[in-house]
Amino acid sequence: MTRRTLAIAISVPLMVALWLTAAIVPVPYVTFTPGVSVDMLSEAGGQERIQVNGHKAFYDDGELRMTTVSVTRAGDSVSVFTAIQAWLSGDNAVQPYSAVYDEDETSESNQQESAYMMTTSQDDAIAASLREMGYTIKPAVEVYTVEKGLPAEGKLQVRDRILSVDGTRISDPAKVGELINQHKADEPVKFVVLRDRKKVSVDITPVKDDGRLRIGILPNAGYTFPFDVSINIDPKIGGPSAGLMFSLAIYDTLTPGSLTGGHHIAGTGTITADGEVGPIGGIQQKIPAVRDAGAQVFLVPSDNCEEALGAERGDVQLIRVKTLKDAIASIKTWVADPDADLPSCEKESK
Incomplete structure (x- = not known):
């Protein structure tokens, strides 16, 4: 075997290895x-x-x-x-x-943020x-996300307009969390929401997470449209x-x-x-x-x-x-x- 043949025999596998490595090894x-x-x-x-x-x-x-x-x-x-x-x-x-x-x-947290x-x-x-x-638009509080696996799943929907929680009228998204946390972990919270222009009442029992009660929704400031x-x-x-x-x-x-x-x-x-x-x-x-x-x-x-x-x-x-x-x-x-x-x-x- 000549030196040239030997060099080729050695270099070709090395080049293939380098190309495969470049194709496989991830970069940030x-x-x-x-x-x-x-x-x-x-x-x-x-x-x-x-x-x-x-x-x-x-x-x-x-x-x-x-x-x-x-x-x-x-x-x-x-x-x-x-x-x-x-x-x-x-x-x-x-x-x-x-x-x-x-x-x-994570991909999941990024998708949730993008959906919101x-x-x-x-x-x-x-x-x-x-x-x-020329229309006048009034503020409202809406459900913007519903987390999978938490109590609100299947009971509340994205874009539900929250009218009241336990009989208290809602005009501030932060008030929803405050009212939920006045309950006990096994005590249901009564929501009245507007869905497809119809009032819907649902009872949701919160769960404890990091010392706070949660039902798994993100309420946010929205609008009442004519x-x-x-x-x-x-x-x-x-x-x-x-x-x-x-x-x-x-x-x-x-x-x-x-x-x-x-x-x-x-x-x-x-x-x-x-x-x-x-x-x-x-x-x-x-x-x-x-x-x-x-x-x-x-x-x-x-x-x-x-x-x-x-x-x-x-x-x-x-x-x-x-x-x-x-x-x-x-x-x-x-x-x-x-x-x-x-x-x-x-x-x-x-």
Whole structure:
């Protein structure tokens, strides 16, 4: 055997071992890739995504697309190859694990938080849309999460409006916990909630956890709406970043005529009940997702404009928004004249 043959015989297995190690050994990074985009003016399972009861609905042509990012889950890891591939890709991104997740964060806790933020964003979106239409919105206390395996499971539901606990009227979420902890561990607590516009009474016996009595719900400040609006979205999608697009889809559904003029419009941004649009994460992965889906315009929270300019957006126009009112006005102006002078991320960067 020659020296060259011997060298090859030794080096090839070593290289294979190194490549296999790189493919298997995890590294402390998180990847971000374009996720699904959902047209909020479309149907799902034979039903409109924006459901309305008690008010006339106007279902028109066009698209209002919300966007998502696919992120490595808390507690999971990626290989060296996966991390390098995301780093080299123009549409993907990679960040240190510690920059994204807390040390004790788990996939389950992250999903619970995302579900809570999604519920909050939907309520805020409904409130913002109705206020933009001139409605007065009153505060309420709602059930935002129900924990599995705890006493409230099967008795209370997400979005139940808590009217009273043991006969005490509820106007503050903190009061619910106070009243529960006035009981004994084997003593039931009487809840009266509003569900589907009907009063429902349930008795729930709390359990002791870390010295406190719990039934397994998270009550939060919500709203009393003049009629019912619900959003038909995959429960696996979480987080607050679709708030703006929810608001626009609700506004379009509740008002005559097509807000989009039949065009394909996408965007992102959190929303407050007062219609303020806030920044989100992963915008450089959200724009490519709708670019490939044929969006013509992408609504960008003002604070995300600089980052959005770094996305590979093709012909997608980036319109800067600060409020729901801004977004509606810009869409109407663009629909009437695509060449109109609009607030843009390009202008803000100059």
